[in-house]
Amino acid sequence: MPPLPQGSVPLASLAALFADETRAAFVLALLDGRAWTAGELARHAGVAPSTTSEHLGKLVAGGVLSEERQGRHRYVRLADAGIAHLVEDLAARAAPAASPPPRGLRAAGAGRAMARGRTCYDHLAGRLGIAVTDAMTARGLLRQDTGFALTDEGLGWFADLGIPLVPAKGRRPLARGCLDWTERRPHLAGLAGAALCRHALDADWCVRIGSERAVKVTARGERALHDVLGIEAARLELV
Structure with a gap:
């Protein structure tokens, strides 16, 4: 053999x-x-x-x-972040296209909250994460055509908001795509995704809800996301 x-x-x-x-x-x-x-x-x-x-x-x-x-x-x-990315990617690829309906109102509510917005290890995911990623791309802050990369305008945008992009130990990229298991599209991860998520929580743009990873955009967050990225509140709701 x-x-x-x-x-x-x-x-x-x-x-x-x-x-x-x-x-x-x-x-x-x-x-x-x-x-x-x-x-x-x-x-x-x-x-x-x-x-x-x-x-x-x-x-x-x-x-x-x-x-x-x-x-x-x-x-x-x-x-580390690499393991988190692997787990999220596996979950996205393993999730069936048509999931069975959740059992009970509580499970259904938790599922909707997770799909609307959640943390994926240390960055934003769900409808919220996709909305932020799309808005950054549309405004020329983020490129997705040859993999995820912040543009010079994107680096300036983070600096203007006072969000430091401090390299961590290891070789974690500044920006990378992470396949979203509910949206089936990539959202922003990497150092930039982690820094933006941390800022969103610290600035009270989002708050954690329940015992899962779900987060909810606050009224302050709705105004901030509209001001800095042009995201309408309705964009964050499930359809």
Whole structure:
């Protein structure tokens, strides 16, 4: 039997980490960019603490999650932005074109809120993320024709708003496209996407709602998005 191609074993091992519904539920929850305790993830996924510990151990060992301990608590988060991008991309490609209707009014409301606006690790997604991306592209701040890239006008726009684009450790690009699993189109990610999302939350343009990743545009945010990008409030609603 000929030897396996180089890299096939690590790829299969990484894929196996996502091939479990409980572990998939964990990494999807962690797309909110925050650190969760093992107990919080156990309650979220509806599994026993012992089962949670076993799954988290595999995800940490496989480089999908990083962990830290504070006293008796164990916190985990996605290892880096690259893992977050991979999870969101997999979710987008795995989602059926016609999803079954949610069960109950609460689930339906949560689904609409996530589709309207949410965070994808550390940048904006959903209808909100797409609206921002489209507006930046239409105004010449962002190019998508040869991959995502900020123009000189885009760099000036961030500077005018007082949003620093400080390079982080590693080789994270300034701008990149991330496939949106509800809109089926790419939204802005990378350093620029993260900086804009952080500014939107800090400036009270958006607020987090519920226990999921959903965010809601505030009245101040509606005015700001109209002023700086020309986005009409109706553009952010579901159709």
